Amino acid sequence: MWLNTLLLALRSIRRNLLRSFLTILGIVIGVSAVITMVTVGNGATLAVQNQISGLGTNLLQIRPGQRMGPGGSGASAPAFKESDGDVIAAQVAGVAAVAPEARSGVTLVANGRNWTSSVIGSTNAWLTTGNWKLADGREFSDDELRAGGAVCLIGSTVQRELFGTTSATGGQLRVKAMSCEVIGTLQSKGQGAFGNDQDDMVLMPIKTLQRRITGHTRVNTLLVSMSEGSDAKSVTASLTQLLRERRKLAETDEDNFNVLDTKQLAETLSGTTKILTMLLGAVAAVSLLVGGIGIMNIMLVSVTERTREIGLRLAIGALEREVLLQFLIEAVVLAALGGLIGIVLATGASIGLSALMNVPYQFNLSVNLLSFLFSAAIGVLFGFFPARRAARLNPIDALRHE
Numbered sequence: 201m202w203l204n205t206l207l208l209a210l211r212s213i214r215r216n217l218l219r220s221f222l223t224i225l226g227i228v229i230g231v232s233a234v235i236t237m238v239t240v241g242n243g244a245t246l247a248v249q250n251q252i253s254g255l256g257t258n259l260l261q262i263r264p265g266q267r268m269g270p271g272g273s274g275a276s277a278p279a280f281k282e283s284d285g286d287v288i289a290a291q292v293a294g295v296a297a298v299a300p301e302a303r304s305g306v307t308l309v310a311n312g313r314n315w316t317s318s319v320i321g322s323t324n325a326w327l328t329t330g331n332w333k334l335a336d337g338r339e340f341s342d343d344e345l346r347a348g349g350a351v352c353l354i355g356s357t358v359q360r361e362l363f364g365t366t367s368a369t370g371g372q373l374r375v376k377a378m379s380c381e382v383i384g385t386l387q388s389k390g391q392g393a394f395g396n397d398q399d400d401m402v403l404m405p406i407k408t409l410q411r412r413i414t415g416h417t418r419v420n421t422l423l424v425s426m427s428e429g430s431d432a433k434s435v436t437a438s439l440t441q442l443l444r445e446r447r448k449l450a451e452t453d454e455d456n457f458n459v460l461d462t463k464q465l466a467e468t469l470s471g472t473t474k475i476l477t478m479l480l481g482a483v484a485a486v487s488l489l490v491g492g493i494g495i496m497n498i499m500l501v502s503v504t505e506r507t508r509e510i511g512l513r514l515a516i517g518a519l520e521r522e523v524l525l526q527f528l529i530e531a532v533v534l535a536a537l538g539g540l541i542g543i544v545l546a547t548g549a550s551i552g553l554s555a556l557m558n559v560p561y562q563f564n565l566s567v568n569l570l571s572f573l574f575s576a577a578i579g580v581l582f583g584f585f586p587a588r589r590a591a592r593l594n595p596i597d598a599l600r601h602e
Contacts, residue, residue: 212502212530223498224538226491227578231542231571232549234481234488238567239550241477243559248473258296258426259329260436261460262443277456279418282406284446288422292438294430299325300406301421304413308402309374310362317358319375319402321409322423327386329425337369337384340405348407350380355399356388373402378412380404391558432461488574491538492582499531499586511593524591531583532576539575543568 213220264277285298302321307314320326324339337353344351352373359368368382389398410417426435436459443457513523547563554561 210533213533219498220534223494224491224534224541226487226494227535227538227575228491228542228545230485230488230491231539231575232546234485235543235546235564235567235571236549236553237480238477239546239562239564240553240557240559241473241480242562242564243550243554244557245473245477246562247559258428258430258432259462260424260426260432260439261462262422262424262439262457263420263460264457278447279420280422280457281417282419284419284443285422287446288424288439288442291442292424292435294427294435294438295424296427297325297328297425299323299329299423299425300419301326301423302406302409302414302419304409306376306413308358308362310368310371311364313362315358315361317400317402319352319404319409319413321404321406321413323406325425326403326423329423332389333387335385335387336367337382339384345405345407348405348411350378350408350412351383352380352402352404352408353384353386354382354403355386355401357397357400358402359385375402375404376413378408380408432463436461485574488578491575492535492578495531495534495579496582496586499527499583500589502530503527503586503590507593514593520591524587527587527590528580528583531587532579535579535583536572536576539572542575543572546571 262280264279280300282300285300289295289298299322304319304321305316306319307316309315323345326332327334327339334353335356339353340349340351343349352375354362354368354373362368362373363371368385371382372379373382374380386399386403391397406419424435424439426432439459440455444453444455447456449456514520546568551561
């Protein structure tokens with residue numbers, strides 16, 4: 201009985217292909233929209249997590265000012281000193297590496313080309329805190345760090361813009377009026393969490409930057425990498441207490457520095473993108489309900505058109521449940537077919553949008569399966585009323601229907 205009923209339903213759908221396609225269009229759009237939104241949203245969440253983790257392993261960023269961002273009072277707060285980083289490394293438990301960081305925007309010149317970039321002054325610990333790997337060359341020697349040697353490491357963007365495809369290691373790079381030797385290049389990290397190009401930079405010993413570029417000893421940021429398994433809250437509390445003592449703040453004074461936990465930032469941003477993904481998915485799911493109403497409408501029309509056929513089946517002995525099952529299966533097949541087409545379209549759209557937005561594509565089996573089952577459930581929900589109406593027709597009245 202089930203097979204015969206399914207064949208009857210498929211035959212009815214095939215008789216009106218265009219109408220059947222227009223009927224399931226709402227389901228197709230709804231399923232494809234939901235899956236695309238969720239898939240691209242999950243990819244964006246993963247991209248944010250990867251970009252934040254690219255800032256460093258268990259990284260704390262300490263900067264002058266009472267809070268991050270515009271109006272953070274960073275200009276009036278005293279800068280850090282290089283010795284602050286040394287004291288933190290020596291006295292705070294759970295710290296794996298500390299790197300002082302000073303920055304300056306300059307114009308770089310090499311091989312007859314010029315390029316405006318950011319020059320960072322720090323130590324070898326900067327590579328550790330930021331998860332940077334050398335693509336070529338070596339790190340700074342102790343003598344170069346102590347004496348402020350005219351040496352530097354460059355990012356892949358600077359390598360490409362000033363040296364092209366040739367190796368930059370061993371070459372000369374002019375930074376303002378100073379010429380420095382390129383002793384290595386860094387592996388590419390790509391775009392950062394805030395849209396910046398992480399590879400567009402030059403790293404040199406902090407004393408070199410202070411003496412030959414900026415002319416002062418101010419340190420803009422302290423980068424603190426915590427050991428694996430360390431408690432971020434405990435380390436942050438110890439850092440805060442130590443810096444308050446070194447900056448001679450009274451108990452009633454507010455901190456004139458702020459500590460940013462990049463892991464916490466990643467969780468916050470990921471949570472935000474997940475909420476937006478769920479919201480967009482819910483909005484897209486409304487079109488599934490619209491598609492269900494379309495199926496119910498067309499099924500009611502189909503019942504009216506096939507009234508004599510239904511009356512004839514009932515008159516020769518067909519049971520009500522068989523007629524109900526025929527129309528219900530017809531509605532479910534329409535909805536499920538729309539779900540399958542929607543999944544195929546969503547897969548193509550998700551791959552294309554992920555490549556366009558430069559976010560990873562992740563096939564989510566649960567979302568695809570849930571969308572398909574939901575589309576089939578829509579067929580049951582909105583197809584039941586027309587099917588019941590067909591099953592309850594009076595055979596005599598149905599046979600008289602014109």
